[in-house]
Amino acid sequence: MSIHPVAFVGAGPGAEDLITLRGLHALEEADLVLYAGSLVNPGLLDRCKPGCRRRDSAPMNLEEQVGLMSEAALAGERVVRLHTGDPAMYGAINEQIRGLAEKGVASCVVPGVSSVFAAAAALGCELTAPDVSQSVVLTRTPGRTPMPEGENAAAFARTGALLAFFLSTGKIDVLMQDLMREGGLAPDTPAAVVYRASWPDERILRGTVSDIARKVEEAGFGRQALIFVGRALAAGGGVSRLYGADFSHGYRNRLPTEAFDGRCALYAFTDKGLSRAREIAAGLGLPCPIHSTRPGGDGVEHTPGERLDEALARKWGDFDAHIFIGAAGIAVRKIAPFLRDKTSDPAVLNCSESGAHVISLTSGHLGGANRLARRVARITGGQAVVSTATDVNGLPAFDEVAAQEHARILNAEAIRPLNAALLAGEPITFCGPRAVFERHFGALSQIVHADRPEAVATARAVLWDVEGALPDGVEHLDITSKAYVLGIGCRRGVEPLELRFITEGHLSDLGLRPENIAAVASCDLKADEPAILELVEKWHVPARFYDAATLDAVPVPTPSDKVREKIGTRSVSEAAALLGAGYAPDVTAQPHLYAPKAAFGDVTLALARLPHVKAAPKRGGLVVVGLGSGAPGHLTPETEAALRGC
Known part of the structure; x- marks a missing residue:
């Protein structure tokens, strides 16, 4: 014969419908209910099954109550001790539980709504x-x-x-x-x-x-x-920060220092790690496939340990971030063969199974690993471990600012010396948009603003969206806001104003502006499309058009057989954006889509990010460039970079 534990059930404050479902179920199954006299709503007792004995505890002392409950429980009956409110508040249940235990009867507590x-x-x-x-x-x-x-x-x-x-x-x-x-x-x-x-x-x-x-x-x-x-x-004046537009938490994040919008892959090696990976994926709200060396059910790709290296090699370039749940040594050994350069490597994080520590391992600034580590730590309730020198010293690294502003660095080899000068407290001139300067450097006395390069009077400078010659001997970091190629697919005859509203609205939703677009790309059938030509004229950017065969050779995430039937390629907007950003079959570090295809009626848009540029070793050389129409705004990104590097 089984002995059921006595259930101490919180009846709630009084109303019949404020007892919990668990408490009500226990009440409906009970053979004996000992209830707290006039404090418990008698309507609850009507939920007991026929034959259930109902006893008022008001006239009974502790010994009598324990004796009645233990006798029934030892006889195999289900016993409910029904308390008002929640038993934890002034319920006097401890002595009852001890008394039952002395008679060999276990207890359990079902919480209730406190008065x-x-x-x-x-x-x-x-x-x-x-x-x-x-x-x-x-x-x-x-x-x-x-x-x-x-x-x-x-x-x-x-x-x-x-x-x-x-x-x-x-x-x-x-x-x-x-x-x-x-x-x-x-x-x-x-x-x-x-x-x-x-x-x-x-x-x-x-x-x-x-x-x-x-x-x-x-x-x-x-x-x-x-x-x-x-x-x-x-209190009527105070407002909670919880729902404020500027308040961030694990599931709604607005902090620039925790912004990350890329594609993440997670890797777990234990059941506990898999649980943590699910928590992180849910909190990020981004495309986050989970790879686990243990079977994990729906939404988890089972990858046995002996095949993990192969899977990582295959997926390394497909994601903007790789997050390993477990020992940091595992992550370091796994990623070592794939690391190339800080301008192109994805962000890599290591999160302990407990979630207590989230370590930024690679690409802290340009790859966004530091920001992602802070965001993941907010989800897990842990601590982000960020070791880059500028972050440790509370300084805005120039490459981190470029990343936050969605900008592109045109001479990445200058990042290290400029950040080193920042750390050393040396004077640096920022020559570029006043708004960017005030947003990131306005509080630093060592960084001054100049309107044009000719006015720079320091040994080091940052040039941001400016043209002109620096004084001789000035070491500089060159940054441009034009960091993306917009791929467009559209029906013939789309209204120019409609296309402009759609594209600018989409950019705004992604936190971008037309100033961030370096070029617009599409299929050659759209080379004379008035809406596209008017758009590039308005934005002062070049347009690039590719034939169907060239477009069809580009691997894309969302191909369409219907599009291929019509124009001979499975993709227009995604493939054109990638080609415009430098995709080529023989290139090791391929560009990737910042935003895959999005459909707006008869218009599809996709965005590819142009890679940061790192100059080859100084050997001298000749670069032949085409100036297009001759208008400064129609230079291709490559031509602009070549001219800046002369």
Whole structure:
């Protein structure tokens, strides 16, 4: 015969529909219910099955209660001890549980809705209020049960917390005097009393500590009332940051220092690691396939350990970030063969199985690993481990600023010396958009702004979207906002204004502007499309057109057989964007799509990011370039980079 544990069930504050489903199920299955007299709504007892014995505990002492429950449980019956509210608050259950244990009967507790929360609901307020009180004290006044030393109402009042008093209505006058005299509360401190919260005869009194006692006496409230005291009861001005547009957390992130919008792959090696990977993937809200050396069910690609290196080699260039859950040594050994250069390597993170530490391993700035580490740590509740020197010293690294601004670096070999000068406190001139300067460098006295390169008077400078000659001997970092190629597919005869609204709206949704577009690309059938030609004229960028065979040779994530039937290629917008960004079959580091194909009626758009440029070793040489129409705005990104490097 099995002995079922006695279930201590919270009946809730009074209303029949405020018992939990778990508590109701236990009640419906019970053979014996011992309930707390007039405190429990009798309507709940109607849910018991026929033949269930229902006993009121009011006239019974502890020994009698334990004897009745243990006898029934040892006979194989299901026993429910039904308490008002939640058993954890003044439920006197500890001695019952000990008594049952002494007789060989186990216990379990089913939580209930406490009367304090039903009363707060009746008051229609939060018990915690921003900038007013972030703590709630649940307590009582001394009676036949004394209060432990140090626990007194006046001491709690001095903390400024919202106070909720159980079992204290009979002494409310003395309590309020004590709160003012010893607790230091002002007479106008808000107070409220809720009688029989959630019952049909529920009543509410509002006032202050100076008059609430009189109101309670006039109302004739008895024992079943809760007293609330504190400024939070009347807080109307404070606003929680939780839903503020500028507030970030694991699942809604607006911080530039935690911004990451790329494709992530996660790798887990244990069941615990797999659970953490699922948490991270859900929190990021990005395309995040999970690879696990253990079977993981739906949404998880099972990759046995002996095949992980092969899978990583195949997927290395397909993702903007790789996140390993487990020991850092595993991640380091796995990625070592694939690392090439900070301008092209993806971000790599290592997260401990506990989520306590998230380490940025590679591509902290341009790849976004530092920002992603902070974001993942916010999801796991852990600590981001970022070791790059500028971050450690609280300085805005130039390559990190370029990444946050979606810009492109045209001479990546200058990143290290410019950041080193920043760390050394040397004077540096920023020559470029005033808004970018103020956003990132305005608070640094060592960085000054200049309107044109000729005005630079320091040994080092950053040029951002400017043309002109620097004084001789100035070492500089060259940055351009034009970092993306926009691929366009559209129906013949689309309205120019419609195309412009669609493209600019899409860019805005991605956090970009037309100024970030270096070129527009499409199929050669659109070479005379007025809407596209008008768009590139408006944006002052070149247009590039490719034949169907060339487009069809580019691997893309969302090919379309329907498009191929019409024009001979499975992709227009994605393939054109990749070609415009430098895709070629024999190139080792291929460009990737920043945003895959998105359809807007008869228009499809895709964005590819142009790679950062690192100059070859100085050997001298000749570069032959075409100037296109001759207009400065129509130079290709490669031509512009070549001219800047002369």
